[in-house]
Amino acid sequence: MDAMIQPADTAGVSHARAAALRSEAEALYLGTRPRTRAAAGAAAHLFDGVPMHWMTDWSTPVPLVVEAATGARLTDIDGHGYDDFCLGDTAALFGHGPPAVVEALVRQAPRGLATMLPSADAAAVGELLFRRFGLPQWQIATTASDANRFALRAARAATGRPRILVFDGSYHGAVGETFVELGADGRPRNKSGLVGEPRDLASLTRVVPFNDTDALEAALFDGTVACVITEPVMTNCAMVLPQPGFHRALREITRRHGTLLLIDETHTLSTALGGYTGEHRLAPDLMVIGKAIAGGVPAAVWGMTEETAQRFRLARASVPEGHSGIGTTLSGSPLQLAALRAALEQVATPEAYIHMNGLADRMESGLAAVIRAAGLPWHVARCGARVEVVRAPAPLLNGAEANRAHYPALEATIHLALLVRGVLISPFHDMMLASPATGEDQVDRLIAATREVVQRLTG
Ligand SMILES: Cc1ncc(COP(=O)(O)O)c(C=O)c1O
CATH class of the missing domain: 3.90.1150.10 (Aspartate Aminotransferase, domain 1)
Known part of the structure; x- marks a missing residue:
């Protein structure tokens, strides 16, 4: 040496x-x-x-x-x-510009880019997502950040609980409430790189180390956490794999405390056709996939179990129509649907x-x-x-x-x-x-x- x-x-x-x-x-x-x-x-x-x-x-x-x-x-x-x-x-x-996605865009572009109405591809995309990822109810967003934000809001609405939990070192996009980390003293705080955030995010977001089921159990104990959001493998710091049994324990603990589990497959879609969730038979209540899901066209998807969807529906029905805080104008556009369909059917x-x-x-x-x-x-x-x-x-x-x-x-x-x-x-x-x-x-x-x-x- x-x-x-x-x-x-x-x-x-x-x-x-x-x-x-x-x-x-x-x-x-x-x-x-x-x-x-x-x-x-x-x-x-x-x-x-x-x-x-x-x-x-x-x-x-x-x-x-x-x-x-x-x-x-x-x-x-x-x-x-x-x-x-x-x-x-x-x-x-x-790959850059998968030919089937390029062809779908060329076919769709002259027939409308943004209509805020379902296109003829819409139902087929829902069916493809259900068959591939197992969850029965889906919505389309434009980025994984958006999809995570919407899914977390839906989880809070469905449970009526205020808090969420993230694992230390995680990243789920530009979703303010997930920007919490453990400081050197072991206490939660806003991520040090976050700018323009006057709120103490740790007041509504709990953070525990990945692979630490004791800390998770303690953080969910008081029944105020609506949702745990996690990647199945941590890919946004140096890669951290789950320990044997971690995902089983995570699911069992969240269920026992009435906390929903949101798996963010945006990066781990690399694992297999159904993501890490499909390969390892995980059973999340909500799932998010962005980035590559439409072959590189800006689109993301978020899915729910039937039970979560029903609870979310009831929560929506209990407030006046409009301004739900979920969705954006370009979400679910004909362009996204065409790309999603081509990517799911012919590319992935x-x-x-x-x-x-x-x-x-x-x-x-x-x-x-x-x-x-x-x-x-x-x-x-x-x-x-x-x-x-x-x-x-x-x-x-x-x-x-x-x-x-x-x-x-x-x-x-x-x-x-x-x-x-x-x-x-x-x-x-x-x-x-x-x-x-x-x-x-x-x-x-x-x-x-x-x-x-x-x-x-x-x-
Ligand atoms: C796991 C995970 N979720 C969500 C996102 C956000 O994706 P986007 O920046 O496309 O909104 C990222 C981005 O790196 C990510 O790694």
């Missing part, structure tokens, strides 16, 4: 080597992308130079500007090509998942071999077609452990070093997705590039 290696603060990697790799990658990025640099200069009237400020979270010195995204490949405006394993942070889980197919999972097997074993050969204290975590390098030697238990496995500067260096080698992974931790459009050759290039970067970091 290199004498400079300081495992405690660099995840087993030398600071000096990481700094050298970073400056070399930056110079290469800027030196070979004149148009990209010019585009950054021309974006003066976009706040922070980008159409959405998260786009500055990438490791690049100036934003990568995309010329085209097709299948699992991106091209930038300077003509560089990339194997895309980020896939729009899951929005393009089924059993064959697609077989391909995705086969490639993810290849990714998992290849990346694990690179880590092993370098002797790094990292491991590979996996949720179907979603693969992640985690900077800890063993599987993580909860959000606090995931936090400790997060090395922002090192991660940014690795991301940029991969990017200049033609490989794009997610800007948040080391997440990689295999799509139906991804090829074995692309996975092999990812593994080779990772090997080269790791060798540069460890010597």
Whole structure:
């Protein structure tokens, strides 16, 4: 091992080597992308130079500007090509512009984009969602954030209870009330990065560690929690898998306390055709799926059991019509319905998942071999077609452990070093997705590039 290696603060990697790799990658990025640099200069009237400020979270010195995204490949405006394993942070889980979705959009566009009325595809979409995900009652929203907000409101209305519960380290979109974390003192508080929030969100949102059923039991005990919202696998910190028996206990405890269970499958749709819920036979009261559900077109869905739907219906019937706080004008548009139908019928197919999972097997074993050969204290975590390098030697238990496995500067260096080698992974931790459009050759290039970067970091 290199004498400079300081495992405690660099995840087993030398600071000096990481700094050298970073400056070399930056110079290469800027030196070979004149148009990209010019585009950054021309974006003066976009706040922070980008159409959405998260786009500055990438490791690049100036934003990568995309010329085209097709299948699992991106091209930038300077003509560089990339194997895309980020896939729009899951929005393009089924590849960029799946042909069946593109065709459906082309068919629908001249027949109306937004009507605020059901289209001829509507009933078929409901039926497809029921058959695929098991819940009998569905609504369409435009983003997963919206769908979570609506489902939580429905859960509160159905139960008449004020509170919700989230797991520490979770993320469910721009849903104010879910932005609660455990502080270093173990007490709940507004997430430190949240801006413009004057309320103490912890007054209505409880937060406990994932995989901790004792803490969950204690938090539900007083019967004021309407709903637990959770991903079945935590994917918004370094990946945290459920411990054996956790989901069974979660369901049993929530039922015993009259608390509804909302499973957010937005990222874990990568697991299998019916998401993690279908694969592991979970039994949520509500479910949300966004991002890739309509093949990358802005749409999300939220579903309910018959019993939850009936309780929600009664709650609605008990107040005057109008302004329910659920729904938006563009929700359930003909464009969304056309895309949802095409994606469910023709894109997210059993064959697609077989391909995705086969490639993810290849990714998992290849990346694990690179880590092993370098002797790094990292491991590979996996949720179907979603693969992640985690900077800890063993599987993580909860959000606090995931936090400790997060090395922002090192991660940014690795991301940029991969990017200049033609490989794009997610800007948040080391997440990689295999799509139906991804090829074995692309996975092999990812593994080779990772090997080269790791060798540069460890010597
Ligand atoms: C689990 C989960 N739910 C919901 C969302 C929100 O999705 P969107 O930003 O598309 O609203 C995200 C976004 O990352 C997510 O990871």
